[in-house]
Amino acid sequence: xxxxxxxxxxxxxxxxxxxxxxxxxxxxxxxxxxxxxxxxxxxxxxxxxxxxxxxxxxxxxxxxxxxxxxxxxxxxxxxxxxxxxxxxxxxxxxxxxxxxxxxxxxxxxxxxxxxxxxxxxxxxxxxxxxxxxxxxxxx
Numbered sequence: 363x364x365x366x367x368x369x370x371x372x373x374x375x376x377x378x379x380x381x382x383x384x385x386x387x388x389x390x391x392x393x394x395x396x397x398x399x400x401x402x403x404x405x406x407x408x409x410x411x412x413x414x415x416x417x418x419x420x421x422x423x424x425x426x427x428x429x430x431x432x433x434x435x436x437x438x439x440x441x442x443x444x445x446x447x448x449x450x451x452x453x454x455x456x457x458x459x460x461x462x463x464x465x466x467x468x469x470x471x472x473x474x475x476x477x478x479x480x481x482x483x484x485x486x487x488x489x490x491x492x493x494x495x496x497x498x499x500x501x
Contacts, residue, residue: 370387372409373387373405373409374387376405376406376408376409377401377402377405379405379408379438379442380401380404380405380408380435380438380439381434381435381438382398382401382402382404382405382431382435383398383401383431384398384401384402395428396423396424396425396428397424397425397427397428397429397431397432398428398431400420400421400424400428400431400432400435401431401432401435403420404417404420404432404435404439408442412444413444413445414444414445414446414447415439415444415445415446415447416446416447416449417436417446417447417448417449418449419449419450419451420432420436420448420450421433421450421452421455422450429455433455433458433459436448436459437459440459446459448460453482453485453486456477457477457478457480460477461476461477462474462475462476462477463475463476463477463480463485465485465488465489465493467488467489467490467491472488472489472491472493473485473488473493473495475488
């Protein structure tokens with residue numbers, strides 16, 4: 363037996379925690395925007411009360427406005443006290459919501475940076491394998 367009332371309450375709470383703007387919890391996914399679909403996907407993970415959420419390219423193929431919404435949801439996850447691993451090729455998005463940036467190249471860590479202090483050119487150099495910056499940035 364499905365407990366629809368309990369499911370609706372959990373859904374409303376998860377969407378509220380994210381500050382997500384969904385017209386109705388009964389709206390079919392196909393009627394939602396890409397950003398709203400991402401909000402639903404993130405909210406679904408909250409139902410299981412995780413301590414860590416891994417998001418792999420959540421802003422890929424979203425409009426600028428939808429991307430802003432998803433980045434807001436990521437900030438909300440942090441405010442909820444959850445650990446967030448945000449995997450993205452968009453350096454601006456990563457720096458906007460991250461404390462640290464770990465650059466992986468061919469499956470290995472190629473640089474570790476404080477997000478707000480990292481220079482764009484150093485991040486690009488780490489991505490393409492030419493970073494030779496100060497040891498202080500490499501941790």
